Every structure is written in C-alpha cells, then in structure tokens.
C-alpha cells in the first residue's frame with residue numbers, strides 16, 4: 001500500500017469553459033479538472049469540485065480549455081527547410097526543390113525549434129514521419145514530453161523482400177509500441193512494399209499513414225502515366241517499365257488492399273464522390289493538411305463532402321518544408337476560414353483531439369479530458385471560437 005507521502009500530487013485547473021470531448025458532458029461551464037499526478041481524476045463544475053481538491057487550484061481565466069492537441073501529420077526531419085522550397089507553383093516544382101535539398105542533413109537547432117513549436121500551441125501528441133533521419137528525431141521526441149507515433153517511411157520501387165531492410169537500427173518497433181510504418185505514396189513506392197508495410201502494421205494493430213491523392217499531378221501520373229510529376233520521377237525513381245494503373249489514387253489504394261480503419265490517408269485533396277464512398281466504406285480516416293496544400297498549390301480537399309459522408313477527419317500541419325509553423329490551432333483557423341459551411345466547436349476541436357486519438361488507438365487516454373485521461377490541455381484561441389457555428 002502507498003503511504004500518504006507517495007500519493008500522487010493533486011491539483012486543480014479551473015477555466016471559464018472546459019471542452020471535455022466526452023459525450024455525456026462535453027462542455028463544462030465554469031469547469032474544473034481535478035488532476036492527480038499525470039491523470040485527470042474528476043471533471044466537473046468548479047462549484048462541485050473546489051472543496052474536494054487538496055492541492056492548489058490554477059485559474060486559467062474565462063477562455064475555453066480543450067484536450068491537448070494531436071498533430072496527425074508532421075515530418076520533423078524537414079524542419080531545416082523552412083522557407084527554402086519552391087511554393088505556389090504546384091506539386092512537381094515543390095518536389096524537385098525538396099529533393100535537391102534532401103542531402104542536407106537536419107540540424108539540431110531546427111529540430112529543437114520545431115518541437116518547441118509543437119509544445120507552445122499545446123500539442124500533446126504528434127504523428128511524425130521519418131525517412132532518413134530517425135536517429136536524430138527519435139531521441140528528441142522521446143525526451144520532449146510530446147507523445148508521438150513515429151512512422152518509418154517505406155519509399156522506393158526496389159522490391160523489399162523482408163522488412164528487416166526497412167527498419168533502421170535506431171528504431172525497435174518491438175520495444176516501443178509508438179513506432180509504426182507509413183507508406184510514402186502510390187507514385188513513389190512499389191505496391192508490394194506498401195502492402196508489406198500495411199500488413200505489418202495491421203498485424204501489430206498500429207496505424208499506417210499514407211500520402212494519398214495530394215496533387216493533380218499524382219492523379220495524372222496514376223491515370224495516364226504522364227505529366228510533370230511523371231517526368232520528374234522517371235529520371236530517378238519510376239522504373240522504366242512503369243505502367244500506370246489507370247485509376248484514381250483512392251481506387252488504386254483500395255485495389256491494393258491498403259485502405260481500412262487502420263490507415264490514415266493524408267491530404268486526400270483530389271478525391272471525387274466515388275473515392276469518398278470508398279474511403280467511407282473502408283472506414284479510413286483522413287488527415288487534412290490545408291495550409292500545406294495551399295502553400296504548394298495543389299488545391300483544397302472537399303472537406304464538406306467528406307464531413308457529410310461521416311469520414312473521421314484529422315488535421316496535420318505537414319512539415320516546415322510546406323508550412324510556416326507547426327501550430328495546429330492556426331491550421332484549424334485556416335480550415336475554418338476556407339470552409340463555407342458552419343462547423344460546431346465540438347466538431348472542429350474533434351479534428352485535433354478525439355478523431356486522431358481514436359485512429360492512434362489512444363482514445364480516451366488522449367483526445368479527451370475525462371477521468372482517467374492524461375492531464376494534457378490546450379487553450380482554444382479566440383480566433384477559433386469566433387469562426388465557429
């Protein structure tokens with residue numbers, strides 16, 4: 001039995017409104033969280049809970065307190081490329097400029113700065129994709145205090161016989177359940193390699209992110225084998241005998257068996273009604289990256305149609321190679337500015353809390369402020385509240 005001295009430290013957090021994201025009591029007016037150690041013990045009104053708190057009560061003021069944010073798509077290893085890629089001219093020029101910069105190794109200062117940006121906006125967890133610098137990103141994430149899912153990216157058309165070829169020494173997925181694989185994209189990676197990664201992820205019950213239907217050039221390449229992206233990749237990545245599948249990215253991913261509820265489809269800008277139906281039938285979640293899409297110039301995702309279909313939506317900043325910062329609240333503000341239909345507070349905040357927590361298999365520990373959840377919080381900025389229904 002614990003002696004009284006070893007009881008977890010108790011404290012209270014009071015705020016004008018607390019968005020618990022719990023279905024029974026989603027919004028607490030003049031709310032309070034009673035926190036023991038790292039976990040929420042009770043969530044209720046200040047009046048109910050003030051007398052039961054044995055520790056200090058911090059008053060956060062009249063704002064709205066939400067669960068800690070989950071950034072569903074980043075690439076921290078590209079943080080040193082902020083402001084250095086070609087933007088606003090479409091996907092192929094952006095990729096060309098990125099590829100030219102890739103030999104340059106990420107420096108510690110830009111990595112640390114990027115993690116600081118995550119923390120400053122109240123990020124509790126980030127889904128980070130690593131291709132070439134896991135040995136730099138992984139230790140930093142582990143000691144950062146930001147929870148994570150770190151995905152080693154599968155990329156390239158050389159057929160992989162065993163996943164042992166894919167895992168770097170610095171990542172041991174058997175020792176850390178917060179490590180998974182991700183597929184780079186249909187246009188850049190051998191379909192068999194994508195299937196191998198997806199099968200592994202399903203076997204481990206871990207999420208499998210995949211860049212999907214990001215740009216018009218991706219659609220052109222997959223449907224016709226031609227276009228700016230095909231020209232760029234034919235020189236270095238696409239095999240000489242490459243034959244385009246002749247169907248849309250979502251339909252091709254489905255044909256390969258890559259879509260199910262464990263897949264996080266990232267971007268999904270170029271999707272039509274049939275694609276949305278497939279995503280919905282497969283119960284695949286979608287991560288929108290609206291500012292990255294706007295910066296590169298690939299269009300904007302049909303958010304309204306996906307919302308109407310009931311597809312679980314998350315938000316990601318993508319990397320600093322296609323965004324100005326890693327502030328997920330700013331990502332949400334941008335989405336709300338560009339989305340013509342009204343969105344409620346719960347639905348909007350759900351995209352950066354509950355929805356990604358579910359796909360990560362971390363609900364309700366993350367993404368909510370209910371008893372038992374981790375005591376990670378973020379204040380909703382006024383710019384978000386002003387734009388809500």
Ligand SMILES: [Zn+2]
Pocket residue numbers: 073074075129211266318319
């Ligand atoms: Zn990405």
